[in-house]
Amino acid sequence: MTLAGLLNYILNHKHMLFPQPLFQFLILAALLLMSIGALSLIIMLLRDIKSKTLW
Amino acid sequence: MQHQSEILSPTTGWALMAILSLLWILLGVYWGRKARDMDGFMLAGRNVGLAFGTATAMATWITSNTTMLAPQFALQLGIWGMIAYSTAAFGLFLFAPLARRIKDLMPSGYTSGDFIRLRYGRTTWYIFLVISIFYGFTWLISMGMAGGILMHALAGIPYQTGMTVILLVCVLYTVFGGLYAVIGTDYIQSLIIIIGIVVVGVAVLYSIDLETVYTDLQAEKPMLLDMLLPASIMAIFNNLLFGIGEVFHSNVWWSRAFAMRQGVGQRAYTLAGFFWLPVPIAAGFIALTSSSLGVNITSPDMVGPLMAGHILGQAGAVIVFVVFFCSLASSIDSLLAATSDLIVEDVYKKMVRPGADEKRTRRISVVVIIGLGMLAWAVCMPRIGTLATVLFFAGPMVASTIYPIVLGLFWRTASPQGAQWAMLLGTGIGLAAYFELGWYTASLIGASVSIMVTTAFAWWRPDQFDWKRLDESKTGA
Numbered sequence: 001m002t003l004a005g006l007l008n009y010i011l012n013h014k015h016m017l018f019p020q021p022l023f024q025f026l027i028l029a030a031l032l033l034m035s036i037g038a039l040s041l042i043i044m045l046l047r048d049i050k051s052k053t054l055w
Numbered sequence: 056m057q058h059q060s061e062i063l064s065p066t067t068g069w070a071l072m073a074i075l076s077l078l079w080i081l082l083g084v085y086w087g088r089k090a091r092d093m094d095g096f097m098l099a100g101r102n103v104g105l106a107f108g109t110a111t112a113m114a115t116w117i118t119s120n121t122t123m124l125a126p127q128f129a130l131q132l133g134i135w136g137m138i139a140y141s142t143a144a145f146g147l148f149l150f151a152p153l154a155r156r157i158k159d160l161m162p163s164g165y166t167s168g169d170f171i172r173l174r175y176g177r178t179t180w181y182i183f184l185v186i187s188i189f190y191g192f193t194w195l196i197s198m199g200m201a202g203g204i205l206m207h208a209l210a211g212i213p214y215q216t217g218m219t220v221i222l223l224v225c226v227l228y229t230v231f232g233g234l235y236a237v238i239g240t241d242y243i244q245s246l247i248i249i250i251g252i253v254v255v256g257v258a259v260l261y262s263i264d265l266e267t268v269y270t271d272l273q274a275e276k277p278m279l280l281d282m283l284l285p286a287s288i289m290a291i292f293n294n295l296l297f298g299i300g301e302v303f304h305s306n307v308w309w310s311r312a313f314a315m316r317q318g319v320g321q322r323a324y325t326l327a328g329f330f331w332l333p334v335p336i337a338a339g340f341i342a343l344t345s346s347s348l349g350v351n352i353t354s355p356d357m358v359g360p361l362m363a364g365h366i367l368g369q370a371g372a373v374i375v376f377v378v379f380f381c382s383l384a385s386s387i388d389s390l391l392a393a394t395s396d397l398i399v400e401d402v403y404k405k406m407v408r409p410g411a412d413e414k415r416t417r418r419i420s421v422v423v424i425i426g427l428g429m430l431a432w433a434v435c436m437p438r439i440g441t442l443a444t445v446l447f448f449a450g451p452m453v454a455s456t457i458y459p460i461v462l463g464l465f466w467r468t469a470s471p472q473g474a475q476w477a478m479l480l481g482t483g484i485g486l487a488a489y490f491e492l493g494w495y496t497a498s499l500i501g502a503s504v505s506i507m508v509t510t511a512f513a514w515w516r517p518d519q520f521d522w523k524r525l526d527e528s529k530t531g532a
Contacts, residue, residue: 023269033329033333034253034330037330037333038249038253041109041246041330044106047105048106054107
């Protein structure tokens with residue numbers, strides 16, 4: 001698709017909504033990433049304590 | 056006055072506040088024993104590891120604004136509103152390589168002001184200090200106000216009392232423990248915040264499926280699902296640049312770059328960015344479920360607490376209270392420490408008393424932290440303005456510092472005149488846009504002016520900076 005084509009598509013779909021799967025993915029991915037974050041912080045802490053590199 | 060979002064009894068609120076306050080102060084005193092010299096007090100010994108480094112960058116960036124404004128953004132600007140808020144994570148991502156560069160070029164540096172002074176000279180340094188201290192103080196006031204408003208809204212604790220307690224607690228543990236206490240407590244606070252938001256988010260998902268939420272939104276507020284909502288798209292660029300500006304110029308982040316062990320800074324900031332990125336989305340989507348769950352929202356910035364209380368009852372209310380208290384404390388302590396470092400190192404030691412010894416400097420640091428706390432308290436007492444207006448006003452100012460800092464770290468040709476005019480014109484024109492066009496354009500315009508001016512001067516009147524001048528331990532300056 002050319003840039004002009006893309007622009008034309010956007011202008012013709014001014015009120016295009018976020019597709020439902022994307023909406024769901026966004027929210028589930030956010031919660032998953034946060035859970036991974038919490039777990040990673042705990043693992044990093046244990047590794048730093050073990051290798052005496054906390055401070 | 057009964058607030059719509061009062062979800063805890065004052066007795067529970069007082070008990071939670073007392074427990075958390077005591078915990079942070081005791082930890083501050085405990086970790087403070089490690090701060091034997093100024094490197095320890097101001098920079099936690101310059102040897103902070105990956106776990107603490109990542110957590111402190113993330114926790115400091117999760118302010119009460121993240122947990123209050125992200126749902127408000129979602130409710131007013133839709134999906135793009137949440138995404139717009141989460142783009143502030145790019146401040147952390149993009150600061151990661153800078154953190155490495157800063158540590159390499161300035162192994163014995165203390166503040167962002169040190170860099171500006173050594174790189175661009177005194178005039179630019181004065182302008183920068185005005186912007187940076189103003190911003191740090193504005194952020195501190197917005198956090199103090201948020202503390203009072205939240206304690207009142209969540210548990211009916213009077214505004215003045217809640218605000219006083221949160222400021223007092225943060226002042227106490229920062230005075231006792233310096234950056235050791237700030238970083239140590241940040242780790243615990245970041246875990247509490249993440250786990251709290253995930254628990255509330257999962258509880259919402261158990262209460263209602265996302266398909267229903269989507270269908271309800273489509274029927275009642277399709278604008279919130281719109282892929283091309285112009286105000287939201289402007290908000291993305293504004294937030295992105297405001298976020299980058301906030302991180303790049305602020306001594307809060309520079310002091311952490313100096314504090315982290317060699318080789319840790321880049322990884323810590325990158326990981327912090329990844330872990331922060333989903334927070335506004337996770338906190339924001341809860342707001343979008345409000346109409347499906349039949350919750351009537353009259354004050355949009357209280358939508359998060361209301362929803363948590365509605366779904367999880369007292370347990371949810373306790374989680375929200377603790378999450379808010381932690382997000383406030385993790386930012387207030389960092390601001391107190393970093394702003395006082397800037398005042399002590401750049402103003403007191405460089406302008407007032409250059410020969411001050413360690414003992415005296417430490418004493419002055421304590422006085423400045425207490426003074427900042429008291430000043431913030433005095434300004435917060437009358438409860439003026441709203442969180443957003445106070446914070447976004449500083450947007451164009453900080454956005455105008457992005458390019459002088461980035462180009463100053465990587466381009467020899469970036470010149471002092473370019474940096475000065477970039478900050479002055481970026482701030483001036485950005486503020487004009489704030490009043491004439493709207494808050495969501497101010498940072499974008501401030502940053503655009505700043506990049507044009509810095510780049511133009513680097514081409515037309517190039518400097519030939521010697522990087523060795525940034526290492527004061529070698530130049531003996």
